[in-house]
Amino acid sequence: MRNKFNRAHECGLNCRPQQSANRQLCKVGVRFRRKPDALLAAPGSPVYSPPQGLDHPSGWHVQFPRWLPESGDWLMHVLVRGGWQQRLRLGAGLILFAFAALHFINTGLGLVSLSAVETFDAWRTSVTRSLPGTCVLGAALFVHIGLAVYKLVGRSTLRLPRWELFQIATGLAIPLLLFPHIVNTRVSATLFGVHDTYPYELLRLWQDSPLSQSFLLLLVWIHGCVGLHFWLRLTPSYRTFAPILLVLATLVPAAGIAGFAAGGAEVVSANTSPQAFAAFKASVNWPSDHVDALQRYREWTWYGYGTLLGLVVVILLTRTFLQSRHPRIPIAYVGGPQVTAPVGPTLLEVSRAYGVPHACVCGGRARCSTCRVQVVEGLETLAPPSPAERDTLASIKASPDTRLACQIRVVNRASVLRIVTPGRVNGVDRGGAVGRQGEERTLAVLFFDLRGFTRMSNGRLPYDVVFILNHLFAAVGDAIEAEGGWIDKYMGDGLMALFGRETGPHVGSQQALRACRRIDEAVERVSGELKSELGEPLAIGMGLHVGPLVLGEIGHRESARITVIGDAVNTASRLEALTKSPACQLIFSSAVAELSGLDVTGLAPERVEVRGVREPISIYRIRSARDLDLKFARKSTFQPAHPEPVSINPL
Numbered sequence: 001m002r003n004k005f006n007r008a009h010e011c012g013l014n015c016r017p018q019q020s021a022n023r024q025l026c027k028v029g030v031r032f033r034r035k036p037d038a039l040l041a042a043p044g045s046p047v048y049s050p051p052q053g054l055d056h057p058s059g060w061h062v063q064f065p066r067w068l069p070e071s072g073d074w075l076m077h078v079l080v081r082g083g084w085q086q087r088l089r090l091g092a093g094l095i096l097f098a099f100a101a102l103h104f105i106n107t108g109l110g111l112v113s114l115s116a117v118e119t120f121d122a123w124r125t126s127v128t129r130s131l132p133g134t135c136v137l138g139a140a141l142f143v144h145i146g147l148a149v150y151k152l153v154g155r156s157t158l159r160l161p162r163w164e165l166f167q168i169a170t171g172l173a174i175p176l177l178l179f180p181h182i183v184n185t186r187v188s189a190t191l192f193g194v195h196d197t198y199p200y201e202l203l204r205l206w207q208d209s210p211l212s213q214s215f216l217l218l219l220v221w222i223h224g225c226v227g228l229h230f231w232l233r234l235t236p237s238y239r240t241f242a243p244i245l246l247v248l249a250t251l252v253p254a255a256g257i258a259g260f261a262a263g264g265a266e267v268v269s270a271n272t273s274p275q276a277f278a279a280f281k282a283s284v285n286w287p288s289d290h291v292d293a294l295q296r297y298r299e300w301t302w303y304g305y306g307t308l309l310g311l312v313v314v315i316l317l318t319r320t321f322l323q324s325r326h327p328r329i330p331i332a333y334v335g336g337p338q339v340t341a342p343v344g345p346t347l348l349e350v351s352r353a354y355g356v357p358h359a360c361v362c363g364g365r366a367r368c369s370t371c372r373v374q375v376v377e378g379l380e381t382l383a384p385p386s387p388a389e390r391d392t393l394a395s396i397k398a399s400p401d402t403r404l405a406c407q408i409r410v411v412n413r414a415s416v417l418r419i420v421t422p423g424r425v426n427g428v429d430r431g432g433a434v435g436r437q438g439e440e441r442t443l444a445v446l447f448f449d450l451r452g453f454t455r456m457s458n459g460r461l462p463y464d465v466v467f468i469l470n471h472l473f474a475a476v477g478d479a480i481e482a483e484g485g486w487i488d489k490y491m492g493d494g495l496m497a498l499f500g501r502e503t504g505p506h507v508g509s510q511q512a513l514r515a516c517r518r519i520d521e522a523v524e525r526v527s528g529e530l531k532s533e534l535g536e537p538l539a540i541g542m543g544l545h546v547g548p549l550v551l552g553e554i555g556h557r558e559s560a561r562i563t564v565i566g567d568a569v570n571t572a573s574r575l576e577a578l579t580k581s582p583a584c585q586l587i588f589s590s591a592v593a594e595l596s597g598l599d600v601t602g603l604a605p606e607r608v609e610v611r612g613v614r615e616p617i618s619i620y621r622i623r624s625a626r627d628l629d630l631k632f633a634r635k636s637t638f639q640p641a642h643p644e645p646v647s648i649n650p651l
Contacts, residue, residue, distance in 0.1 A: 108255035137327025156345035206264030228538035378414030479518035543576025598632030
């Protein structure tokens with residue numbers, strides 16, 4: 001019973017009947033695991049500071065499941081922050097996207113057979129056309145459209161990022177094609193008793209409007225996928241699943257369109273004869289007597305929606321006219337321009353309207369904090385923060401004079417400092433990339449150093465010194481890149497390389513270990529090639545560790561670049577320094593061994609003190625990296641200290 005329980009819950013602690021507290025925790029998915037030696041730093045250290053969990057008196061760390069928030073406040077998660085309107089529109093959009101996905105799957109089954117289409121359709125409509133399903137879908141449709149139009153009407157400028165303009169354009173175009181489709185299906189079924197089965201719809205659409213229907217399908221799908229992308233990108237874990245989601249986002253509509261064509265052709269060929277068509281019309285109660293009524297209803301939807309769009313245009317033009325007549329106030333951007341703007345728009349809208357670069361990852365929804373500013377002058381004239389703004393600012397422990405530009409409306413003279421610097425660095429637009437604004441990732445860090453090069457370079461011409469270093473770094477760089485790593489920085493006769501940004505810490509740790517062996521072989525090859533110039537073989541030292549790091553764009557203007565900071569960097573550097581005495585070529589931490597799944601049989605762990613880390617950590621000393629037997633388990637059983645990466649907003 002105990003073994004079965006442990007397997008089901010991946011529990012590392014034996015849960016006995018008398019341990020009721022442990023057993024109850026396991027029933028909700030809590031995991032018990034020993035804290036790895038390499039991560040036994042102080043509780044306040046980034047190397048081991050589990051945000052979700054507690055230390056059990058027995059010495060085990062109780063790790064809460066990823067879906068369980070530490071504070072219990074579900075609305076503080078970055079994906080659901082924002083006002084009630086944002087959350088309602090998001091929830092309604094997710095419901096509509098799920099409904100569209102079911103439609104695509106249903107249509108895609110046309111590649112199998114019409115019977116498969118009808119079977120799935122019967123199950124789908126039993127849910128969506130039930131009373132609860134009808135209420136939920138109808139409410140989601142009108143809430144999503146209504147709140148989107150409401151937000152559009154409330155905008156003071158349409159100078160927006162291209163993706164937001166695309167979402168607005170597609171969102172406004174979808175109802176023009178969707179409402180007539182609803183009239184032909186749900187309305188005709190409700191008012192006139194039409195059995196709007198999938199064969200009925202396929203026959204009608206394939207004969208009358210195959211292109212417009214295909215365009216509607218693609219429009220809905222692309223609109224939903226773009227919205228999901230710019231919503232999910234707020235979480236660092238999205239990068240891991242993005243390739244899979246991209247494949248699904250491509251295959252699902254492709255299968256849907258192909259199934260629509262295959263099913264349409266099949267149902268048309270089955271009803272080519274007048275007798276077969278007459279029998280089919282009778283079986284579905286074809287609305288031959290209600291054609292005029294259905295056409296009238298379709299026209300009503302067009303006229304009604306067209307009137308709504310016209311009203312939106314009138315409101316926007318009227319607001320623009322009234323704002324032009326309002327008094328204007330000066331707004332100074334510290335380190336930037338000074339503009340005079342009308343009262344009413346948010347500070348982010350002012351920045352966009354006047355072309356002032358202003359970072360904003362979430363699109364002005366108060367979910368991220370990249371648009372935040374320090375209000376240098378005029379703080380007392382601003383309205384108090386809304387609950388959405390207050391929650392987001394609290395999540396980053398912002399100072400009282402820090403506000404979100406997407407939420408504040410300046411009503412008097414003000415001076416602000418943009419905390420997150422936007423704009424272009426080295427010719428690349430960096431204003432909207434989440435990774436460049438700062439995120440926490442678990443990466444493997446490798447420090448490489450050339451031993452005794454200062455002594456070796458004495459008496460050499462500068463040209464010779466540069467030649468030797470460049471020749472060595474070219475070989476070492478090729479070894480690192482061959483294993484999927486990248487060189488973060490060069491430091492004299494050494495460098496720092498990172499692994500796992502695209503592949504994750506498990507594969508990244510394996511790549512780093514393989515890169516160490518490649519580097520050893522590359523250095524030996526360079527020593528042979530430059531034997532006459534060097535006089536003695538090159539000696540190197542490498543330190544390897546893995547842990548949470550802050551990855552972001554750090555620096556000033558043109559010198560800014562993507563780099564990392566964190567205790568894992570310090571630890572890897574200290575491990576590289578330990579290779580000097582006693583002499584060895586590579587030292588890697590037990591965290592690397594556990595994350596990579598490396599078979600350490602035959603290797604003797606050693607506990608060492610590392611400056612900057614309170615507790616000793618376990619390491620493995622390797623005399624020569626090429627002699628390391630790299631046998632990895634299929635899947636690591638070790639989890640990083642942070643059960644789930646969280647966005648880190650730069651200060």
